[in-house]
Amino acid sequence: MRSITRAGWAVMTVLSTLIVLLVSRYVTFDPDTFFGVQRATYLAHELPLGIHIFGAMVALLLGPWQFSARLRRRSPRSHRRIGRGYLLGCLVGGIGALLLAPLAYGGPVARLGFACLGVAWLVTGGTGLWMIRRGRVEDHRRWMVRSFALTFAAVTLRLMLMAAQAAHLDFRTSYVVIAWLCWVPNLLLACWFTRAHPAGQADRSLVRVKVGSGGEDL
Numbered sequence: 001m002r003s004i005t006r007a008g009w010a011v012m013t014v015l016s017t018l019i020v021l022l023v024s025r026y027v028t029f030d031p032d033t034f035f036g037v038q039r040a041t042y043l044a045h046e047l048p049l050g051i052h053i054f055g056a057m058v059a060l061l062l063g064p065w066q067f068s069a070r071l072r073r074r075s076p077r078s079h080r081r082i083g084r085g086y087l088l089g090c091l092v093g094g095i096g097a098l099l100l101a102p103l104a105y106g107g108p109v110a111r112l113g114f115a116c117l118g119v120a121w122l123v124t125g126g127t128g129l130w131m132i133r134r135g136r137v138e139d140h141r142r143w144m145v146r147s148f149a150l151t152f153a154a155v156t157l158r159l160m161l162m163a164a165q166a167a168h169l170d171f172r173t174s175y176v177v178i179a180w181l182c183w184v185p186n187l188l189l190a191c192w193f194t195r196a197h198p199a200g201q202a203d204r205s206l207v208r209v210k211v212g213s214g215g216e217d218l
């Protein structure tokens, strides 16, 4: 079970990093690299797009490392610094997301899906910060797991779009459905996962991995 958790963390980190690399093409602001059906919209709204992508990339790149108990134990200062960077990324990326949501492809249902994701992203990150400021470590951990489950929607969205394309499904319909499907299951799973473990066990089940007989954290 613990090695599955470790493998899960590795998969999550690799996928997150790959998506950051994939979307880093946007930093050139070359319209040829933009999401084709939204090119004209993005050209007319480069500022919110840039704000969103810059903040979101930082959050997706830093987020997985916050689940490393080894890093937290060996360098709590690094955990705090990376955590501040992650939350700033969520704040900036979330504001950009809320500015982009009314412009999203797919019509009102997709737009509402992205807007709800943006609000949930800001709320979970803000609550995680509020909890740690009050010294409620276990609650902080729970809310940060929920926050990253939502950040990870950027990965699930792209994987689902690829699967829909491979299955030759109608792009617009798939996009509307995936605007919700990319994050609601992630959030439910994170809520279940963080509730299923009584306080004190969540840390071990999330990040501690016993390697051989010595025992080692991720």
Ligand code: HEM
Pocket (backbone or CB within 6 Å): 019, 020, 023, 026, 034, 035, 038, 052, 053, 056, 057, 058, 059, 060, 093, 097, 098, 100, 101, 102, 103, 104, 105, 106, 114, 115, 117, 118, 119, 121, 150, 151, 152, 153, 154
């Ligand atoms: C988790 C909260 C997020 C929300 C609410 C959100 C929302 C949005 C919205 C509404 C759009 C416009 C979509 C459209 O034009 O149809 C968008 C586009 C985009 N977002 Fe996000 N986003 C989030 C996270 C992320 C993350 C973590 C990344 C990657 C690091 C990211 C990267 C992008 C990129 C690159 C685009 C341009 C479209 C594309 O080429 O995929 N977003 N986002």
